[in-house]
Amino acid sequence: MDNQSAPEIGGRELLSDRIRDALTDAIASGDLAAGTALDEQHLAERYGASRTPVREALRQLATAGLVEIRPRRGVVVARLTPERIADMFEVTAEIEALCARLATHRMTPLERGRLMDLHEASAAAVETGDLDAYDRLNRAFHEALYAGTHNAFMAEQALALRERLAAFRRTQLRHGDRIRRSREEHGEILAAVAEGDGEAAARRMRAHMLRAAAALGRYIAETGAG
Amino acid sequence: MDNQSAPEIGGRELLSDRIRDALTDAIASGDLAAGTALDEQHLAERYGASRTPVREALRQLATAGLVEIRPRRGVVVARLTPERIADMFEVTAEIEALCARLATHRMTPLERGRLMDLHEASAAAVETGDLDAYDRLNRAFHEALYAGTHNAFMAEQALALRERLAAFRRTQLRHGDRIRRSREEHGEILAAVAEGDGEAAARRMRAHMLRAAAALGRYIAETGAG
DNA sequence: GTCGGCCGTTCCGTATACAGATTGGTCGAA
DNA sequence: TTCGACCAATCTGTATACGGAACGGCCGAC
Incomplete structure (x- = not known):
């Protein structure tokens, strides 16, 4: 996996919000293709955080319709055709x-x-x-x-x-x-x-x-x- | 309904979803008046869970517009006038x-x-x-x-x-x-x-x-x- | 007497730990 | 060879622990 897009989320606001914005950009720009499985642990270490704020970010993205959450079955990027x-x-x-x-x-x-x-x-x-x-x-x-x-x-x-x-x-x-x-x-x-x-x-x-x-x-x- | 003391929420679905439903009912029915401050710890022990699922439930309620979250300043029941x-x-x-x-x-x-x-x-x-x-x-x-x-x-x-x-x-x-x-x-x-x-x-x-x-x-x- | 700063308590945001469920693979039997 | 069951690895859901920010009270100064 080519980590060309460095996380680089510095700031003062809430960590979960910053992760949400970063993921929003990644999905909208196509860096994260539709159907991609999103692993919480992987995202956590990718953005240099723990799973907790990552989870909150994913929940927000789910209500925004950008990802889909299947209970106990993980999160996938929604199909934005x-x-x-x-x-x-x-x-x-x-x-x-x-x-x-x-x-x-x-x-x-x-x-x-x-x-x-x-x-x-x-x-x-x-x-x-x-x-x-x-x-x-x-x-x-x-x-x-x-x-x-x-x-x-x-x-x-x-x-x-x-x-x-x-x-x-x-x-x-x-x-x-x-x-x-x-x-x-x-x-x-x-x-x-x-x-x-x-x-x-x-x-x-x-x-x-x-x-x-x-x-x-x-x-x-x-x-x-x- | 005797929701006076402990609203028992039994079932097999996700705990956070059950808490969300219970809080939704409490707000819609007026048990939780508008402007009431919701303390995560208090809700957690009230529903017999930890803070984590309570937090997730509150986030969902926030996107539904039933509560309002001010970062680091707590959650209050939205004013449903x-x-x-x-x-x-x-x-x-x-x-x-x-x-x-x-x-x-x-x-x-x-x-x-x-x-x-x-x-x-x-x-x-x-x-x-x-x-x-x-x-x-x-x-x-x-x-x-x-x-x-x-x-x-x-x-x-x-x-x-x-x-x-x-x-x-x-x-x-x-x-x-x-x-x-x-x-x-x-x-x-x-x-x-x-x-x-x-x-x-x-x-x-x-x-x-x-x-x-x-x-x-x-x-x-x-x-x-x- | 009133206003402003200091300090303690409380609660949120985040990190870490643990348990149950799901998935994929492998081994055995038909 | 194929199908089914068991097992292990992994990930999610939940619990608990820790640090920092915000709010309220107290004390001192004007």
Whole structure:
């Protein structure tokens, strides 16, 4: 086994969380192929820890759907086929569309104003090509819509789903003029929200997410990851 | 139930899962009030186990949203206010509506036939007043729609959400003629599915779920649980 | 009298130890 | 040769031990 990917998990946060993140990356990047059996002891010595935090990390990954735990029979990496990833993105698109529709009808003027501010601020990031800045504003835009549903549980679910797909979306914006297109689509969504047309906001958000997923899908197809 | 002193949890499955179930019941039933601090050692001796399975159970409850874990600061029972439960039911209603819409467009004739069979079979359960039988068929009806989306991830999410609310829905069907009404609503949903009108199916499913939630909400308000 | 720092206790996060279950292989019998 | 049972190795599930961080109380200073 080629240990090219050094564990290298230094930091101050919880050890189990660091192991979880490391394993998440390893699975999302394809270093750990689908169906691979994960031995707790082996992982423990690989990451320089004991079995206890490794177990906690694996449990978290199981609830995230990245691994599968058969009681007393070990842990295996879940089969993240292109179809499954596509399924996940479809669910995300629908959830985001749902949030957009609800938020359109429920946001306060103050919240709508903040959404517009975020959109305005993102213009500069697009012009300067600041990917990290746009990523933050992009995230803030979507999270503002989550919060705009005035349904805390909905917002949590949407955010959790977004986090879950973050590993696969990492390189999405790096391609072509996806950033500019992304912001344009945000503008169209925002217009529908401003007009109070929830259905249109939902449709445009769904299309927005599916286009982003398609861009990522092409990337995955090229690299053969998964 | 005499859960006054020692909740005896006997069985052959995993100890951590049994503790998780016991804690889930305790929280859903209100035995553990919102905001209660949960001490691992105390829970361990209470359930006659060590801290390890207790920890695993608490982690599972955290991902289920029933408790909140602050690193190095302990675990507290999440605040399941009526508002929060209402939020959860709204999300469930929207997800179910989404599944109904997608399933309408994607189910095969065979799957549609099975859905109709399930609906037909439930008639007998309604007539005889067999609550358990109707509960199974009701569950099967909804799960058939999940599967009908042909999106495995969507089906898993919907099922997980349903499981998560099961603790609060336990007594829902026991009230009045909710069973008969429930089956009638299923019939209306089924009609929309058969006609291929996904939007109507979604609307009717949303209304169906919200009516069930309202019935439960009245029950909760009466008993003061939560 | 009130505020701030010090210290002890408690509890969490992690490490290690032990027991039961599962899996794979090997040996023997038909 | 093939099938079945037994056995050993290994890994998971659980228990226990240890170190450090956080919270509460006490004492001293202003």
